[in-house]
Amino acid sequence: MALASLTRLSFSYPGGGLALDDVTLSVEPGEVLLLLGPSGSGKSTVLRAFAGLVPWFHGGRFEGRVEVAGRDTRHTRPAELAGTVATVFQDPEDQVVLGRVEAEVAFGLENVGTPPRAIARRVTDALEAVGAAHLSGRRVTELSGGELQRVCLASALALAPQLLLLDEPSSQLDPEGAAAFFEHALDTGAAVVLSEQHPALALPLADRVAFLERGRVLLDAPRDEALAWLEEHRPAWALEPRHRLLQGSEVGEVVCRVEDVTFAYADGPPAVDGVSLELRRGEIVALTGPNGSGKSTLAKLAAGLLEPQGGSVTRMGRASFLLQDPGRYLVRERAQDEVELGADPERARRAIADVGLTGYEERHPSDLSTGERERLALATVLVTEPDLLVLDEPTRGIDPERKAQLAELLCAQAQTRATLLVTHDRAFADSVADRVVSLAPEREVVRA
């Protein structure tokens, strides 16, 4: 008997179109179900339905039936399902309630009425299970994104749930961190429903795969069968791109020279120490390395957002920088106005078209999906026509098809500028970059 099931579920958020359209899915005890699909296809809504958050928290129009551990979610509040179900959301910063690691992990246990004497032991066990015992006693504000994501997983696992829901949990993690995260998450024996944008990471772990598009389930099959279907119908999802898109590009003059720079944030050790880098017009350079290796800091130094405390940075021409999670930092009320902040209307329209958002000019940025917001943010830096373009984790939260489009766009415009990509996504780096520069101590600078 299925542990959890959606039966002919259709759902619309208040004021929105159909987010799920006649969806039927089920999860067996201990099974790992992988949800794939483009941004806005309904993956997160499926997870919310399993958690009871749809419709209880969001409201909206709900038809069909959702059952979890024999309970109909129309009659069971999400808080009552907590413990049976546990969720790790996409952005760990938006789900942390308390200030210290142990209190945060204990929060759910207290809410579900765990006997007080058992709470401390279960907190310790959960932190150990995810390899985060060393974080005990730390303030959550001091943790990196990866560490915080582990604490969120520990909070979920401490509840010993029957059903674990993971919404793009690897989006902020480097490949090693993501692999470790999945290993810990799948080690519990709980059934797992996992939504992911990186199929290469998640496909080997899945027992079954469902592919969603525009709120409908196009595929629900065991992994091997699903792999064959993806290769035939959605090849971008079956394999990460291994071919190089940029062939024989010619490099021009130096646009940015970073020489022996050092930078430390207040009260901390050096984030970047004695690093040199040269960026030339016409080349795309990928900067890789594990969480905390100083990639973003070096990128900000190159773009002029930070001043080096030692060494020098020389830039010839204009630099533009796209932050991580740029969708959070849009300031105008129309997409067109947002892009026009950096240029005239005609260039703004061109930049919007370049990122595939033609027709969205009048929309409020907050009404766009996460992926659409990220593309709008990309347009806001492309429109400035910089000599040096720096992109910090541009593939985060982007599905493989959009990633391929981004790669094509960067390669098509490569000759006009120097491009520096900060990325955890090695397949993407290999597909677009002339050079991959690793800040990991064990890797040398690689020339493609």
Place this chain on the structure above:
Amino acid sequence: MRPTVAALLLAGVCAGALLAHRLVALSVLVAVLLVVCLRAGRRAKPYLWGTLSSAGFVFLLSPFLQSTGYHELWTGPRIPVLGTLDVTSEELHIAGLNALRLAAVGLAFAVYALLLDHDRLIAAATARRSVLAAALATRLVPTLERDARGLVEALRGRGLAPRGLHGHAALLSPLLAGSLERGLNLAEAMEARGFGRPGRTRLPAPPWRLPDAVGVAGAIAAVVAGALWL
């Protein structure tokens, strides 16, 4: 010291400061709170800026809005509605007292926000929902500060550094929208983690120790001393 006792001690110090009427006593109290607050390092900066600038504003403005005392130190022009502007030594004394009281309350809040373990405060509280709401509201200040830094950095990355009051004021709307979105996401996560479900339990509190008793006595002493001697 357990955080409930520390919060009680801070409340006692605030009450003592509001009741005190000696400049020297209030100055000492403010200096002590300032030293404690500085233990938080750079995180204390926005709190110190807000508190000390507000206190300075009260000290500078209030003598002109009062008509107290006979020992004039300065007489200025006559302003319609307000009358003749003047400053007396009594007005300066009262302005100093009010500014120091405001500084003491502001710094006590900063110590509460920066140095207390809010998690244990919430765990110990009977009215858990209210204390949790207060703790989340306290966290709003650093979150907004970080979001504002992110917005400014994002705009600088586009070559659009905000300038002047108007430029920075334009950031208020996206900041507010961002904090509302964060609030909704957090509320959703709390619901999914069982918040509000009946029958909740709590981590056992650590045993009562000597510093806790000293803290309670200190809170009572601060109120009594403020009312009677300071």
